[in-house]
Structures are given as structure tokens and as C-alpha cells.
Amino acid sequence: MYSSAQTKSLDQNLDPNKTQVSIAGFIKDAENNEALIGSYVVDTCLSIGTSSNNYGYYNLIISKQPTVLSFSFIGYKTSKLTVNCKKDTIINIFLTKDNTLNEVLVKGNYNTQDAKYSGVERMDAKTINALPAIMGVPDLLKSLTLLPGVSFGNEATSGFFVRGSSSDQNLLLLDGVPLYNPYHLYGYFSVFNVDAINSATLYKGAVPAKFGGRLASVLDVQMHEGNSKRFKSKLTLGTVLTKALIEGPIIKDKTSFSITARRSMLDVYPQYMSSLISFFNGMSQASDGMDVSQYYFADYNLKVNHKLDDKNRLFMSFYRSDDYYNNQDTLLALQDEKRWVNTIISTRWNKIYSKNLFSNLSVYHSRYKYNTKKSIFYNQAESYPENSIAYVSEIMDFSGKMDFDYRFKQHRIMFGGQYINQTYKPAITTINKSSSNSNLDTTYHASINNNTVKFYLEDEYPLFDKLTLNTGLHASLYFNSNMLYPSLQPRLSLNFKPLKKVSIKASYTRMVQYTHLLSNTWSGDPSDMWVPSTQLIKPENANQLEIGISYSPKKWKFSASVYAKNMNHLIEYKEGASYFNTQSDWQSKVETGTGKVYGFEFSIKKEYGKLTGLMSYAYSKSTRQFEALNRGQTFDYTYDRPHQMSLALVYSFNKRWSISSNWVFASGQPFTVADTYLIHNLKHENLYKQYNSINNARMPNYHRLDVGLNYTKSFKQFNYSIGTGIYNAYGRSNPNYVYDSGETLYANSLMGFMPYLTISFGFNTK
Amino acid sequence: MSSCLKPEPEAIDHSVDNFEPELFLTGMISKDSIYLCLTETQKRKFRSDYEPHNCEQPVTDNSCEIDVLEDGMYFCTLNPRQKEKFTSCYNDTGAYSIKYDKYYYTSYQTTKEGATYSVNISHPEFGDLSAETIFPVLPEISIDTNLVYERLAFFNSYGIWVDSLMWCKHLKLKIKDPSESSNFYAFNFEYDSGYPDSYLIHTIKDPLFMNDIKRYNGLYQFPGYLFSDESFNGDQYVLEFAVPKDYLQQISITIDCISEDEYLFQCSNYHYMLTEQDPFSKPISMYSNVNTNIGLFSGSYKMKFDF
DSSP: OOOEEEEEEOOTTOOTTOSEEEEEEEEEETTTOOBOTTOEEEETTTTEEEEOOTTSEEEEEEESSOEEEEEEOTTBOOEEEEEOOSSOEEEEEEEOBOTTSOOOSSOOSTTSGGGGSSSEEEEEHHHHHHSOOGGGOOOHHHHHTTSTTEEEOSTTOOOEEETTOOGGGEEEEETTEEOSOOEEGGGTEESOOGGGEEEEEEESSSOOTTOOSOSSEEEEEEEOOOOSSSOEEEEEEOSSEEEEEEEEEEETTTEEEEEEEEEEOTTTOTTTTHHHHHHHHHHHHHHTOOOGGGEEEEEEEEEEEEEEETTEEEEEEEEEEEEEEEEEETTTTEEEEEEEEEEEEEEEEEEEEETTEEEEEEEEEEEEEEEEEEEEOOSTTTTOOOEEEEEEEEEEEEEEEEEEEEEETTEEEEEEEEEEEEEEEEEEEEEEEEOSSOEEEEEEOOOEEEEEEEEEEEEEEEEETTEEEEEEEEEEEEEETTEEEEEEEEEEEEEEEEETTEEEEEEEEEEEEOEEEEOOBSSOOTTOEEEEOOSSSOOEEEEEEEEEEEEOOTTEEEEEEEEEEEEEEEEEEOTTGGGSOTTSOGGGGEEEEEEEEEEEEEEEEEOSSSEEEEEEEEEEEEEEEETTSGGGOOEEOTTOOSEEEEEEEEEESSSSEEEEEEEEEEOOOEEOOOOEEEEEOSSSOEEEEEOSSTTOEEOOOEEEEEEEEEEEEEOSSEEEEEEEEEESTTOOOOOSEEEEOSSOEEEEOSOSOEEEEEEEEEEEOO | OOOOOOOOOEEEOOOOOSOOOOEEEEEEEOSSOEEEEEEEOEEOOOOTTOOHHHHSOOOBOOOOEEEEEETTEEEEEEEEEEEEEEEEEEETTEEEEEEEEEEEEEEOOOOOTTOEEEEEEEETTTEEEEEEEEOOOOOEEEEEEEEEEEEEEEEOTTSOEEEEEEEEEEEEEEEEOOSSSOOEEEEEEEESSSOOHHHHHHHOOOGGGGSSOBOOOOTTSOOOEEEESTTTTTSEEEEEEEEETTTOSOEEEEEEEEOHHHHHHHHHHHHHHHHTTOTTBOOOOOOOOBTTSSEEEEEEEEEEEEO
């Protein structure tokens, strides 16, 4: 199949006095009709260009003179089209995969809109699948930690921390809908199924004005729309989980669907998996006492899209992730249940009003619920049916939003608005007692309902020949009957190209965050509690400045940037908050403070050829100061890792065989050592270990090498692939946690080297 | 297929810099006395052969002037006393015993329910310390018992699972909670024989005790339970227990009416014990109502019921 184009002249706006015309349309994969997000369109005569949005739509103003348009997307053959448009025209482009180009490792900013501004990275499923993965499970969030400025949490977990910020300061969007808990099994796996992902874009510097609500970054994940030309299916068998994918047309070239599902196998094959179970138990029991053989996780993605006509398209998405633990001890008549669930339902309507105006209307619901219940059944048949204590923590959004993308001369103007109704149920505790003499059924804390209204306006335009400016304003109003928090968040980014292959970039971003995650553990726990801003707890805000330079000779890209960020109204638990009454309000348990982060990032990428790769180094310093914590002294943030380096390489021998490797290095993570003895001498002469300052020690440095080998064999209607490799190939004992034995501190590692093997089978119709 | 080779833990070097000792205050008001002890905090030394509990005994202070106020008025002055103590130490040749002096301050005075007591300490080196607490208002407590022939299931003292019909003592502890104040309680069961835990699991079935709030009473004692009157303030609350008659002859129940400061300290103590071995928990700092942020001054009144 070759690249092809569909052109259609538009009769409207046929003005003979106009010197410019508008070219607009969709850029798609010729094989499956999927939108190619972030593909690039350039007028080669005028050297001006634009990129496609999340729906593959682009719009470019060109002169009426004959010119050559170039449509490109990494991994696809570039399509060049000679046009001589006298009036506004729709050109839909279908690009074909370029099999002569080998695997692309980290899809960087080369030739894309992202290249214009600092701190924007893109990653796709192909890239993630090409890299070695722990237990053979490719993971989006773990792959992101290879990028400069993105650090990881504990060994082998999916937590990611952008530029010295906390994990809740990352806005995770799945098809534009916020996702609140991205982790399965205490963070060992992320809830993103790579088979369902089309692309993922991380904004850590210049955040577009349409995004808001988090301080550190926005991770915009787009799911596959589904193949509208033919049916495809895939079954992957792995050690820890099994997953399946099926996609295809419902009405050919008009309506398509995509369904993916994953389920863990830890509870299914307990004997076979005994070594793995003891490994996971080592982690989960240390933090929560959970026996993973009584546990499973699963996630499901469903997406349907329907093309109403050339100008209207509908999308419907459903997503659910489910973690469930149920331990019934019939001997002791005790039951311990835990469940945490993300649910997302969304509907979107794309409409092209004219060649210059594209809109998207979305309505969605997103919910994260964690609940746990401990019950005692005693004399069940008689007078004590059940005594229990239940705990629920929940956050739920209902939202409608409208986005517009408008082209006016050389201005690309994006604007829109959103309304969000948000319900929080932080730590609702229900005690139920039923007996012959005393009844108690008490629920502590009520739900909180808040509203947010947002508007944004963003204008991207070439100020003069070599300077492109993007100015934006994100305005929001957060309110309920007791409070009102307005905010104006200006955004400014610029791209100056003094030379053809050199760009100087700068940005200023102000972000405000109304939602906070309260955590009492280092490991990231599903019971971590989402709480709103209130009259007492003000919204967090941050200001970030960044200056960078990039140089892009053929096949290579060199980037460097420096940034500084300050954060205000951050919240943390008070010291000793965990022993406040269960019934006491969470607001009485927190302190507010400030944070400062600054750093330097450098990366080299090679995106074309048999050998592709990324090398990055980042230096950063992240500190916090709270008046009532650490005696008011500044302390290093828990995820402050000053030095971080990564090297990721993929070498493709041919279409079938490829080899890949990662090497990562990071400074040790800070932790708190209790360095003082207190002697409680009144009763039992108890000896307590106390700390004088927070994060007063560091774990040993982290480094690890992973290697992987992939083999793929394709037939007409069948293909299979085998992936094998070793995680932590030289068996480095990277610390997962520090254990204080009383006399000595021990850095404990959960794994040495870990080989893996995965087998995938794919089927497709003609 | 996958496998995992877990590496051995690796010792980390760590030194404690800029350590300055402070005074750690522990003080308790009971119905007829006030007792207070001051110890110096000690710097931890991280080395494999170091065991501070064994031979380096805490330095207890006897050089302070301590006054106590009741509702803002002078109440008494605490006087230092000395007590000889023995402790076991271990070295390469085995265990041996050493004697040391422990100092504390005390005064025997009858205290008042609901009164606020504050302590002011003046130390020649460490400066001034102060703390304040409210002595609890006592509840009315009564107990009903009766014998019931019913099915009980539990591990007996030999660790054998018993599930049969038997005579049980049903105990109902009725607490009439004072309405004018927030009240806090510590509850304990004591038996005439060992291994009480298994009985308690099957006989205490009140959700108050499932609320993960327990207290730690020392290494060889069963953890007691802490609860507040938040869910029944001013009302009567009934705690019920069923105890197998033939297995236990002598049962005692103790209820400590404690000040809020003692309650919070015991809660922090419990969480400290719970998380001390948990490397994923943020460290627990012990609750303190002393102006220096270390130490405790609290009130407690113990009631004991034998059966």
C-alpha cells in the first residue's frame, strides 16, 4: 500500500482577492485508518508547517502559488504532494509504514510541533514494546523514566516523578479524561495497557493553556481508535499476566472498535508462581500485610468510533481497572477485603465547522474508589450477625468540555471551556455493631462536592521570520457554597531559530492544583487519599521558567535546558498525624509549605537507522519547607535524585530480529533515619528511636542494565513474536527500602537479575 | 517464565552529625500523686556491636526545680528521689548484672477531676520546660455477669482449636460516659493463666476494638485497647465479652480513664511499635505536649474489676 491523498475543494470562501488559502484534513495510517497524532505538514517552499492534533487533524495556511507539501510521521514514508490550490481545500493523507526504517526508540521532537517548545516528549506503544521490560510486561510509566527530568520511585515500581515533584502533581489523561490511580499491585505495574495505546505525550515544561489542574506535568495518553479496515487480534501469554486485544470494523471505513483486556495470574497459578508470589509478598506484606495469592488485578479498554460524515465523528471510550483482595479466614471468622477501582466513561464528538475551525465536544465521568472492610462473624446464626469497620476513599468527576482549534491567517488559536463537578469522599469510616444490648451504626465524615469552571485561550503565531510565539491563558474558578478560588494561569513559550538546525526555546508556565493526594507511606499506596482544596487548605500553585537549546543534524538531536520552579501551598501530613483519631477530620492532620526545584537536563537522541537510541543526563535539586515540619528547616524532598542518567539503545538486524538494552543510573533516594534515642522512663523504660530531621540520609546509588531480544515472524493472516531478556543483567542490589535493625542500617533489594519470556500471537483478516 | 534472585541486604554507613542532647520529660498525674522523670536524649551510634539498652543506662536528672499548678494556681513542688535499680547486661562472656541510680520527682497530693495541671521545670543547663494536661473526669462503670451454655470456638492455651458447646461467662461492662467532656479510655483483660490472646480474638467483638487502635503495654503483656467516647459521648456504652468458664478461673478487667494527652501518646506508641519494622512507613514521631516537643505530661485513673 502506498501513501495516498484524498483532496476536496471547498467552494466557500472563494475570494479572488485572497493571496492565501487554507489546507486542512486528517493524516492517518493507511493500513488501519488510525489518526497519526503529531504528524507534521510542511510547505517546503515557504518552510512553514504545522502538526496534526490528537485526532490527526491539521490545518495550514499556504499561498496560492504552486508548492510542495510534505506530510511526515516517524516510522512512516514521507508523502510529498504538489499542490496549486486557488481555493480552500481539504486534503486527507494516508501514510504507509516505512519498513526500510528500523525501530524508532524514543520518538522525539524532531520535525514535530513539540520541537517548537521546551519540555515536551512523546512516546508510542512501538517504542515501549521495543525496550526490555521487567517480567516481560511493557510499561508506559516505567519507559517514561528514561527521559531526562523524569525519575522513578522504588525499585521496579511504576511511580514517576517529574522534575522533583510528587506523583499526584502529574495529570494523567486517558483520551482526555483524568485517571487518578495509575498503579496496580502497589505500583509494580501501571494501569496503562500498552496494546491499547496509540501515543503518549508528556508535557513537563511548556504546558499548553488547555491543560491545567496539576503542578508538575501532563501525560496525555491517546488510545487506539480501532482498525476500520480489517479485524485483528492478539493474545499475549506472560508470567505475571495474560492479555488480549481485538479490533476491527463494525462498518468498514465508517465504524470501528478496539477492545483490550489484561488480567494478573497471581491467584490462578499459585503453585507454579510460588517464587513470584513470595517476591511480591516481600513488598506488599512489608507495607500492608497482603498475601498476593488472594489477589488479582485486571483492566479493560473499549473504544468505538463512528464516522458520521466527512465533518463529524463520534468516539466512545470505556476504561476500568480493578484490584481486588479478599482474604477470608473461616477458622477465625474474619474477613479482610480491599478493592480499588478506576472507571472512565467518555463520549467525544469531533466536528469540522469550516476548513479553519475544528471542534471537540467531550462529556466524561471518571471515578477512583478505594474501599476496605474488616468483618468479624461471631455466632452468625444468633444474635451477632456482623460487626465491621469499613473505610472508603473516593474521588469522582462529571465533566463537559468544548475545545476549538481555529486558524486565522498565520495564527493558530485554540480556545475552549470546561465544567467539572467533583465529589470527594475522603476517609469515610463506617462502624457497624449489632448485638442484643447495644447497636451502633456510625458514619464519620461526609462527602464534599466542588465545582470547577475553566476557560483557556492560546495563540500560536510567527512573530517574525525566525521567532514563533505561543501565548496562552488558563483561567479557572474553583468553588462550592463555602469557598471560591479564582486563578489566572498565564503560559508563554517561544521558539527562536537563529540557524536552520538550531532552536532556542524558553517558556514560563504557571499552574494551579486544586486536588491533593495525602500519603503516609513511601511506597505509594491505593489507600492514599485524594482531598480537595478547602477554606483551610488553599490550592497549590507553581511557577516554572525554562530555557533550552536544541541542535538537530540529520538523524540526531541534541537538547539541553535549565529550569527553575517554585511551589506554594503544598500539603503533607503533620508529624504523627497517623495516630490522630480515625474519626478526626483530615484537614486537622495536614501542614502546608513550599517547595523549590531547579535543574539542568541534557539528551542526545538518534531516531533513524538500524541503531536508534537515547542518552540523557539530568541534574536537579528539589527541597521542601514546612513551618511545622522538620522544625521549620528546609529538607530534601523524598524523590530528590540529584544525578540521573539513562542510555537506551535498540538495534534492528532485520525485520525479524532486534536487540535492545537500557542502562540507568540515579543518585540514592533520601530517607529518614531515627538518629536519637528517647527514654520513656516512667513505666517500662521504653526506648524510642526518633529523628531530628527529615530525609537526613540517602540510600546507595541506583544503577541497572537490562537487555532484551525480540523476534517477530509474520504470515499473511497470522504472526507471532517472542520476547526474552534479563532485567538487571549484572545483578545490582538496588535498594528498595532501608531496614533499621537497631544497630545497623541495611539497604534491602527485592531482586537481583530477572530473566523473562513472553509470547504473543496475532491474527488478522484480509 | 521468570525467576528472581534476591540479593543479600547491604549495610549502609551513617553518622549522626550535630547532635545536641535534650531533656526528655515523662510525667503522670494519678488520683493521689504526681510523678515525673527527666532523661537526656542519646545519640544513636550505628555499628554492628552496639547495644545501648544493655550497659549504658539513661542519665536521669535530679537537678531541677519543679512546680505544679492546678487550674493556674500553685499546687505543689515536686521533690527529687533516688531509687536503686538493677539491670542485665550482655558481653562476650555472657550475662551479668549491674546496679545504677534512677532519679525521679514526686509529690503525694490528691488531685481533682477535670482540673488542668501544668508543670514548670527549670534546669541549670537545659533551660525551662513546661507542659499542661487535664485530669480526666471519671465515668460510672457497672458490670453484669451471667452464665450461658453456647457454642464457642477458639484456640486453647495448648494452641488446639476448640469448637463446641460450653458454659461461658457473659460479661457486660456498662460505661456511663460523662457528657461534659471528651473522655478517653484504655481497656485491658487480665487472666490467671497465660496465652490470653486467642480468647480475646473470639470474645471481644466490639467494632471499637477493630478500629486498629491498640496500645502496647510492654513486651510480655497483652496489648490493651484504646478508645474515645467520640461515638457515644455522654451516653451509656456496653462492652460485651464471652469467656469460656472452664478454661479461665480468674479474670480481671482494668479500665484506665486517661487524659487526651495520654491517649494520643499511647496511640503514637502503638503506631510506633506497628511501623518500627516497616520500612515503607514514614517514621512516627511520638506525641508530645511538652514545649520542647519531646516528652509527655498526662493523667490517668485506673479502675480494676475482678471476677
